[in-house]
Amino acid sequence: MSSLEQIRQGIAAAPASANDTSDGPGHGGGSGDRMRAQSELGRGWVRFKRNRLALGSLIFVGVLVMVAVAAPVLAPYSYTEQDLTARLLPPLADGHLLGTDQLGRDVFSRLLYSLRTALMIGFAAELVALIVALGVGLWAGWRGGKAESLLMSFTDVMYAFPSYLFSVLLVVIMGRSVFAIILAIGIAGWVTQARLVRAQVLKIKNFEYVEAARSIGTGGVAITVRHILPNAVGPLLVTTSFAIPGAIIAESGLALLGLGVAPPTPSWGGMIIDGYTYVLANPHLIAAPLALFSLTMLAFTWMGDGLRDAFDSSEEDHA
Amino acid sequence: MLRFMARRLVRLTLSLVVVSIITFGLLQLVPGSFSDLADVGSTALGDQASSDDGGLAGRYGDEVPAWEQYATFMRGLATWDMGPTYKYPQTTVEELIGEAFPVSLSLAVPATLLTLLVAIPIGMLAAVKKDKLADYGSIFTLTTIQALPGYLFALVLVLIFSVGFGWLPVRGWNGPEYMIIPVVALAVQPTAMLARYVRSSMLEALRDEYVVAALAKGGTKRVVLVRHVLRNSLIPLVTVVGPIFAALATGTVFVEVLLGIPGLGRLFTLAARTRDMPLLMGTTLFFALVLMVMNLIVDLAYGLLDPRIRHQQRADSRWRRPKRPRMLRGSPVLGNNTDHDGGGGGSPAAGSPDAATSMGARG
Numbered sequence: 237m238s239s240l241e242q243i244r245q246g247i248a249a250a251p252a253s254a255n256d257t258s259d260g261p262g263h264g265g266g267s268g269d270r271m272r273a274q275s276e277l278g279r280g281w282v283r284f285k286r287n288r289l290a291l292g293s294l295i296f297v298g299v300l301v302m303v304a305v306a307a308p309v310l311a312p313y314s315y316t317e318q319d320l321t322a323r324l325l326p327p328l329a330d331g332h333l334l335g336t337d338q339l340g341r342d343v344f345s346r347l348l349y350s351l352r353t354a355l356m357i358g359f360a361a362e363l364v365a366l367i368v369a370l371g372v373g374l375w376a377g378w379r380g381g382k383a384e385s386l387l388m389s390f391t392d393v394m395y396a397f398p399s400y401l402f403s404v405l406l407v408v409i410m411g412r413s414v415f416a417i418i419l420a421i422g423i424a425g426w427v428t429q430a431r432l433v434r435a436q437v438l439k440i441k442n443f444e445y446v447e448a449a450r451s452i453g454t455g456g457v458a459i460t461v462r463h464i465l466p467n468a469v470g471p472l473l474v475t476t477s478f479a480i481p482g483a484i485i486a487e488s489g490l491a492l493l494g495l496g497v498a499p500p501t502p503s504w505g506g507m508i509i510d511g512y513t514y515v516l517a518n519p520h521l522i523a524a525p526l527a528l529f530s531l532t533m534l535a536f537t538w539m540g541d542g543l544r545d546a547f548d549s550s551e552e553d554h555a
Numbered sequence: 556m557l558r559f560m561a562r563r564l565v566r567l568t569l570s571l572v573v574v575s576i577i578t579f580g581l582l583q584l585v586p587g588s589f590s591d592l593a594d595v596g597s598t599a600l601g602d603q604a605s606s607d608d609g610g611l612a613g614r615y616g617d618e619v620p621a622w623e624q625y626a627t628f629m630r631g632l633a634t635w636d637m638g639p640t641y642k643y644p645q646t647t648v649e650e651l652i653g654e655a656f657p658v659s660l661s662l663a664v665p666a667t668l669l670t671l672l673v674a675i676p677i678g679m680l681a682a683v684k685k686d687k688l689a690d691y692g693s694i695f696t697l698t699t700i701q702a703l704p705g706y707l708f709a710l711v712l713v714l715i716f717s718v719g720f721g722w723l724p725v726r727g728w729n730g731p732e733y734m735i736i737p738v739v740a741l742a743v744q745p746t747a748m749l750a751r752y753v754r755s756s757m758l759e760a761l762r763d764e765y766v767v768a769a770l771a772k773g774g775t776k777r778v779v780l781v782r783h784v785l786r787n788s789l790i791p792l793v794t795v796v797g798p799i800f801a802a803l804a805t806g807t808v809f810v811e812v813l814l815g816i817p818g819l820g821r822l823f824t825l826a827a828r829t830r831d832m833p834l835l836m837g838t839t840l841f842f843a844l845v846l847m848v849m850n851l852i853v854d855l856a857y858g859l860l861d862p863r864i865r866h867q868q869r870a871d872s873r874w875r876r877p878k879r880p881r882m883l884r885g886s887p888v889l890g891n892n893t894d895h896d897g898g899g900g901g902s903p904a905a906g907s908p909d910a911a912t913s914m915g916a917r918g
Contacts, residue, residue, distance in 0.1 A: 393573045398846070400808065401839055404827045408835070409584050485704045489809050492706065493824045508710065512813065515725055519718045526710050530703060537702035 280470055283546040290542020293535040300532060304352040313342035315349040316500045327520050334524045337507075338514055347524055350502040354532070357418055357497075358484035362476060364422025365429060365483075372426070373433025374460055378441065387434065391427045399424040403486055404495060412498040421486045429475055436468035443467075470547030477543050481536035488529065504529045563854065567847045574843045575632075575836070579625050582832050628836055640826075640834040648837035651822055656841075659811070659818035662734065663803035666741040670799060674746045678753025679785065685758060694754070697747040706809040709740035713814075726815040737810050745799045752795050756788040763787070790860050797853030801846045 285291050303310060312333070319340035327335045327343075334343040376387040394402075402424040410416035440446060441464060449459050490496040491505025499506065504525040511521025631637040637648035681693045713736060716723045724733055760766070761784055769779045808820030815821075819838060826834035 393570050393577075398802075398842065401823070401842060404823075405578060405581050405835075405839070408827050408830060409581055481702065489704065489706075492809055493812055494828055495824075508706075509813065512726070515713060516718055519714055522710055523714060526707060526714070530707060533702050533704075533707075534699060537699060541698065 277469060277473075280473075280543070280546040284542050287542040287545065289538050290546075293538040293542065296531075296535040297539055300351060300535070301355060303348065304355045307348040307352045311342075311345035311348045313345040315341065315346045315502050317341060324514060324518050324521075326518070335518070335520050337511060337521055343507075343521065343524055346502040346507060347528055350504050350507060350525065351528060351532070353414075353497055353501060353503045354484045354487055354529075357414065357421065357487040358480045360418045361421035361425065361483040361486070362480045364418060365426040365479060366472075366476060368422070368426040369429035369433055370465075373430040374437060374464070376430070377434040377437025378456060378460055378464075384434070387430060391431055394427045399427075400486060400489060403490060404493065407490060407495045412495065414497055414501070417487065417490060417497060420490075421483050424486070425479060425483065429472075429479065432471060432475055433468065436471055437464055440464045440467050474540060474544045474547055477536065477540040481533050481540075484532065484536075559858070560855065563851050567851055570847060571840065571843060572629075575629060575840055576625075578836055578839050579621075579628070582835065583621055585830055585832075628833065632837070632840060637833060637837050640837075641829070641831040643834075648833050651834065652819065652837060652841055655817060655819045655822045658728065658816060659804055659807055659820065662737050662741060662807055662810075662816070662818065663800060665734065665738045666745070666803050667796065667800045669738060669742040670745045670749055671796065673742070674749035675753050675785075677746075678750040679757060679780070681750065681754040682757035682761065683780065690754075694751065697751050700747040701744060701751075703744070704809065705740050705744050705807075706813050708743045709736055709810050709813055712736045712740055726813075728816045733814075733816075737807070737814055737816060740810055741803055741807060745803065749792075749795055749799065753788065753792065756791050757784055760784045760788040790857075793856050793860060794853055797849050797856070798846075801849035804845055804849075 284294075312331070319336070321340065322330060322332075322336050323338055323340045325332055325336040325340075327333065329335060332342050332344065334347065337343055337346070372387060376384045403420045406420035406423060407417060410420060437460075441459075446459060446463055449463055454462075487496060488503060488505035488508075491503040492509050493505075494509070496503045496505055507525040508522055511518065511525075515522050628637065631648075635649050640646065640648055640651065643651070677693060677697075681690045684690045713723075713725060716736065717725045723736055727733055765787075766779060766783060769783050770776075774783075804819075807816075807818060808824060810816070811818045811820035812824050819841070822834070823838040823842070825831070826838055
């Protein structure tokens with residue numbers, strides 16, 4: 237059975253497939269009541285874990301994060317240590333699992349550290365984007381009026397302006413430090429999410445429980461934080477899980493253009509562009525980062541797909 | 556129609572001005588002004604560098620206030636005379652762009668054609684085989700492909716065809732065989748996107764009554780599919796192909812840099828790395844211009860093909876553009892936009908096959 241079919245069954249909470257028995261007997265009203273008692277997140281999780289591809293991807297992402305954190309322990313060599321007598325060694329030669337690069341540095345160690353770079357910048361940049369998006373989106377959605385039309389016109393301009401161009405410009409200005417790159421990617425990426433937050437607020441603020449909260453005198457900030465935000469968490473989780481690989485791609489792209497984190501800090505894009513000169517004789521210099529990069533992207537994508545199906549409400553960003 | 560066009564042109568110009576102000580403002584913050592760069596040049600090359608700067612100091616020197624530099628540049632942009640660049644004082648921005656843009660175009664045009672040629676049959680097939688293995692398989696593959704950036708495909712192709720078989724050159728720009736890898740690599744992602752779009756668009760058309768009518772009239776399945784369903788689902792395709800082309804004509808930065816192709820993307824990167832303000836301004840604005848003009852053409856073409864859009868737009872607010880398929884808006888989020896009952900998480904309605912399979916894109 238294809239995994240997509242399973243995803244669909246997950247959404248429908250329809251009678252699950254035979255191998256999917258972990259979730260107890262009830263698919264009827266009883267189960268529904270139990271689910272309703274849970275939070276938005278809890279309900280999503282119940283649906284998410286039925287999707288084995290997504291669950292596997294989540295686990296894989298977890299492993300990647302652990303590997304990245306433990307890179308100094310796992311890496312057999314330092315990522316800066318050059319050995320000019322052992323340049324461009326093939327894989328498995330002389331104690332180098334994936335060989336060495338043009339400066340005699342261990343490719344495997346550099347790969348681990350570049351995973352660290354990618355994940356750190358990916359998560360941090362998305363955090364920056366999320367904070368800005370939440371601030372602007374909540375404000376625009378709740379207050380409407382001027383704030384809203386300002387946001388909308390700004391996003392119109394930003395759509396005509398590819399985000400990587402913006403990132404490049406910001407890096408040119410701020411330099412190639414890790415902090416600058418995080419900011420550059422985050423600032424270039426918040427617009428779409430701000431629109432999503434706004435759309436969510438517009439939707440949720442018409443619900444009866446918001447009206448009820450307002451009628452008993454709850455203030456705007458309290459309603460936003462206590463009632464609107466928790467109910468928008470599903471779609472936000474979905475966009476975030478897609479935005480993180482986007483930020484990783486942006487980081488690698490910048491490095492590819494020679495505008496990523498300053499050497500010798502390794503990055504997939506940097507490893508690719510440096511190794512590309514030697515690709516004919518030493519394809520492992522490209523193949524190694526390419527493989528890990530692709531696997532990381534796929535894991536994030538499948539995880540995101542699973543989340544989207546579990547929360548089933550990624551919204552149009554207009555409205 | 557004329558009023559619509561005029562309004563769109565005004566908005567295009569305004570957006571361009573906003574982009575230019577943002578870019579120029581940001582570039583004012585860059586450490587190292589023109590005169591710093593000129594000093595470095597003159598110490599390295601002797602004094603003739605400064606005497607031969609093509610009037611750079613007069614345009615962007617320290618004594619010229621920022622707003623005047625901006626005004627000079629924008630006047631230059633409007634008259635297509637943007638003057639010399641920092642790095643290459645002997646050539647002008649418009650000359651460099653004029654050399655690079657045809658190169659980018661010669662990748663973008665074949666890549667767009669390839670996208671159309673491959674994506675439409677795949678999308679049709681997936682729609683016809685809806686809910687069968689071929690459909691799930693192709694949709695899964697397409698979603699997966701869409702998540703990977705184009706330069707990764709270029710690398711895979713290089714590893715297979717250049718390193719493995721030795722059939723194609725690794726990098727450079729020297730004849731048709733140098734175009735194959737970049738064109739294919741560039742086409743992969745748009746193909747995945749377009750195929751999904753064709754699929755959902757066809758599924759929507761299949762549900763319409765004229766399909767039933769055509770079948771009832773005795774049309775064979777094949778004739779109905781090609782003549783009625785495909786034709787009608789091609790109208791919204793215009794909205795997708797335009798932006799795809801614009802993105803390919805400008806967004807080839809990474810592939811160009813990787814494969815050493817002297818197109819616009821590489822020019823932009825060069826300008827960014829050397830902090831060449833005039834060249835960076837010129838390429839950025841050119842990018843924005845191409846994207847916006849393409850959007851405008853798409854909107855106009857769409858309005859001509861489907862008059863309903865024009866009426867809809869008149870009712871819209873000032874800031875709204877016509878609905879586009881969600882996949883084009885930069886966010887890879889493609890959910891189904893079904894129910895709005897936040898409480899009924901597991902409601903069976905949300906799981907009806909149509910809701911779950913038509914991947915959004917009801918633009």
